Amino acid sequence: MPRGLKSTSAFVVLFLVALASLSAVLVGWAEGKPKNVVRLEIGIPKVEADYCRVVVERLPGRSWLALSGRPERVYLGGHVPGDTVMVSDLLHAKAAKTVIDSRTGERVVEYYEPVEYMVAVLCVGRGGTRYKYGRIHEVVPKALVWTYRVDVDFVAERPSEEVEPASTAISITCDLDEIHSYWEHAERQCFTFVRGPMLYSLEGLSTSFGVVVAPLDAPYTRPSAVYLEAYYDIKSQIGCAGFCLPEWKSAGKKLVAAVRSSETAPLSGNLKDRVYFVVLYEYVQACYDDPFAGGFCSWYLYPAALVEVRLSGELAARGLLPWGEVELGSYTPPSPPGYARLSSSYDMAISFGLHDVTETDDVLASTTIDFRTVVNGVPVTWRLTVNFYKARRDDSSYATPYLRIVNPRGRVYQWWFRDNDPATYEILLEWRPGQRPWGSWPG
Numbered sequence: 332m333p334r335g336l337k338s339t340s341a342f343v344v345l346f347l348v349a350l351a352s353l354s355a356v357l358v359g360w361a362e363g364k365p366k367n368v369v370r371l372e373i374g375i376p377k378v379e380a381d382y383c384r385v386v387v388e389r390l391p392g393r394s395w396l397a398l399s400g401r402p403e404r405v406y407l408g409g410h411v412p413g414d415t416v417m418v419s420d421l422l423h424a425k426a427a428k429t430v431i432d433s434r435t436g437e438r439v440v441e442y443y444e445p446v447e448y449m450v451a452v453l454c455v456g457r458g459g460t461r462y463k464y465g466r467i468h469e470v471v472p473k474a475l476v477w478t479y480r481v482d483v484d485f486v487a488e489r490p491s492e493e494v495e496p497a498s499t500a501i502s503i504t505c506d507l508d509e510i511h512s513y514w515e516h517a518e519r520q521c522f523t524f525v526r527g528p529m530l531y532s533l534e535g536l537s538t539s540f541g542v543v544v545a546p547l548d549a550p551y552t553r554p555s556a557v558y559l560e561a562y563y564d565i566k567s568q569i570g571c572a573g574f575c576l577p578e579w580k581s582a583g584k585k586l587v588a589a590v591r592s593s594e595t596a597p598l599s600g601n602l603k604d605r606v607y608f609v610v611l612y613e614y615v616q617a618c619y620d621d622p623f624a625g626g627f628c629s630w631y632l633y634p635a636a637l638v639e640v641r642l643s644g645e646l647a648a649r650g651l652l653p654w655g656e657v658e659l660g661s662y663t664p665p666s667p668p669g670y671a672r673l674s675s676s677y678d679m680a681i682s683f684g685l686h687d688v689t690e691t692d693d694v695l696a697s698t699t700i701d702f703r704t705v706v707n708g709v710p711v712t713w714r715l716t717v718n719f720y721k722a723r724r725d726d727s728s729y730a731t732p733y734l735r736i737v738n739p740r741g742r743v744y745q746w747w748f749r750d751n752d753p754a755t756y757e758i759l760l761e762w763r764p765g766q767r768p769w770g771s772w773p774g
Contacts, residue, residue: 365424380454465563507704528756541594561633593639605658664761676741684725
């Protein structure tokens with residue numbers, strides 16, 4: 332096809348896709364069912380490959396607060412290197428954040444409910460070279476029809492089926508129990524412990540770290556959420572001896588919401604301890620027939636639910652965490668910085684949110700976990716690093732965790748976010764001069 336004709340055809344296709352998206356939105360609003368559309372524009376780079384496969388899954392979000400949510404396939408298609416793939420997803424429009432327009436004085440939508448998509452791309456070339464991409468993209472729609480660009484950044488690899496051997500050196504495990512399994516689809520789940528922020532206390536105070544959850548029909552309440560590590564793989568069946576095993580790669584951070592209200596045991600005295608998130612991890616395998624790839628599979632391993640929060644000392648005392656993982660110790664308060672705040676004389680619950688979204692890939696804490704399962708009768712262990720990210724959501728859909736401070740004697744102390752940044756999820760404390768308690772103090 333001549334170059335000019337090809338570019339004209341591409342423009343016509345994009346125009347028709349945009350027109351269809353706008354029509355779907357208008358029809359939904361006219362029927363009293365507000366809709367919005369997210370359009371993913373996925374750019375596949377030109378590589379030495381014969382064919383490519385693209386899979387897009389929408390991950391469970393605000394409408395799912397149970398332990399049985401599953402990704403929903405939005406797109407599955409075949410392409411060649413250099414293609415631009417347009418994927419449209421029609422959603423229920425829900426305002427996640429509104430602001431007052433300074434010009435009109437009216438309340439307007441700043442953005443609609445963000446959506447998380449897992450985008451996986453596999454291109455296979457001669458000699459078995461595979462080009463892979465997988466990433467979770469949290470899309471924040473700022474209009475009823477919102478386009479989001481995904482620039483695929485491939486990792487090239489040669490075929491291999493090496494699986495990390497099991498080891499007794501690691502102390503935190505996650506035994507993936509099979510929910511159901513057959514060739515086309517498999518699902519497994521496990522509970523594990525993931526390191527979160529540090530919690531600090533003072534003599535005369537007690538502190539605790541908590542998360543909340545609320546029924547979906549409660550209009551002004553929001554579940555707490557944090558961001559933890561997810562993994563993926565995608566590969567063709569060619570060269571697999573009967574079945575393929577994933578070779579996990581990071582898919583980046585995923586938002587995980589609390590499914591029950593939970594608060595750590597109070598910490599009192601000049602002590603510090605590590606907060607642990609108790610997390611449900613979901614393993615999903617999906618396989619597809621494909622005449623070119625001889626069939627191919629995609630795998631996701633992601634945090635599906637934040638079940639509760641506990642301190643390391645508390646978990647060890649209950650026999651749930653080895654004592655070697657305990658970070659309970661003494662806390663020597665630093666000198667308060669100039670941005671430290673004075674407390675009230677009452678108990679306080681402090682949020683880590685500022686009615687905004689913080690998106691970074693900075694890591695606050697890491698946990699090495701052995702994910703264990705049995706595949707076709709063969710024991711398999713994947714040793715992976717699960718990161719707790721310096722990212723947060725605080726809008727009409729999600730809230731941050733909180734820190735509770737109980738002040739039984741009503742003394743005045745100073746408190747501040749570590750590094751003057753609420754996204755660290757840590758608060759440091761020191762007594763105001765002249766307010767330090769004398770002698771022993773009941774916790």
